[in-house]
Amino acid sequence: MPVRNIVCLFDIDGTLVSTGGAGRAAFETALREEFGLDALRGNVPMSGRTDRAIAGDLFRVHDIEDSPESWQQLRTGYLRRLPEALAERPGRVLPGVVALLDELQRFAHVTLGLLTGNIAEGARVKLSHFDLFHRFRFGAFGDVQRDRDGVAREARQLVRQHVAADHPADRIWIVGDTPLDVQCARAIGAKAVAVATGVHSVDDLAPSVPDFLVADLRDVAAIMEVWSAA
Ligand SMILES: [Mg+2]
Structure with a gap:
């Protein structure tokens, strides 16, 4: 099923990769x-x-x-x-990540970015280590902001610059592994996928009421179905 113009903003630690500490x-x-x-x-x-x-x-x-x-x-x-x-350390790319990114990159109207608490250069070093950095067109980082909601507001601005000035907030999907990732999506009117591959379990994440909650990103078809229906 085709996916129309959405922007997917990925968190790094516990979402795309585990650095093994x-x-x-x-x-x-x-x-x-x-x-x-x-x-x-x-x-x-x-x-x-x-x-x-x-x-x-x-x-x-x-x-x-x-x-x-x-x-x-x-x-x-x-x-x-x-x-x-x-x-x-024995770090790894988390389950389903590569297949999901491959699938998303088939669609010209899907834009991939980063929304992370990492400093920009730390994000580049971590994702380059796992050969993922080139997958993302832009990112909002944690060099200056102390509040993740502030990083999300920067990301919102970057979407206006890199994608379209009038790109609707509810066509931005934030993918992250903590309640703070879901909260920062709400702060900008975006949607959230929560994934329990970090320190938080599915039960920990449920009370933050993400739009879609998964144990990991392996069920690419199910995630793409949610994004196709969006
Ligand atoms: Mg994280």
């Missing part, structure tokens, strides 16, 4: 080594959040000034360590 490891090692900490305190939640927000929490917990300079230092340190962390 490489992202977290590179972030935490950078924080420890760049700021001379003996050990890390607390357990700052990362899932579904932007890198800028996570950094802000980590700075606060470790009594580091949350300044543009600190952020730049952590960012640079993280990016320096990320390639090796990815190479060291």
Whole structure:
């Protein structure tokens, strides 16, 4: 069945790929080594959040000034360590992802983009590691925004620029693995597919009431049917 003009914006971690903890490891090692900490305190939640927000929490917990300079230092340190962390860990492209992207790319009126809390360069490094980066035409990232809804608003603007100035918000589909992904879709009037391949189970995701909820992305036909009917 043909799919008409929709924009699909994919989250990265827990949705397209699992880095086997490489992202977290590179972030935490950078924080420890760049700021001379003996050990890390607390357990700052990362899932579904932007890198800028996570950094802000980590700075606060470790009594580091949350300044543009600190952020730049952590960012640079993280990016320096990320390639090796990815190479060291058994990460993987999540089930169904490649087949779904292949199917979507058959349709000229489907645009693929990214909507992620990752910093832009981190997203490029992660997705290049798994040979997926070239699949996406544009992306909204977590370099500046602390709130995922803000990243979604940037994505909305990018859709206007890259697709059509009058592209309807309800023809944007956000695919993500956390309640925050569904929430940020609502913030811009978009639709949401929630996928339970990250830390959240189907039962965890159901209360956020996504438009479509799946255990993983393997049933490409079922997802395409939802998008064809949209
Ligand atoms: Mg995610």
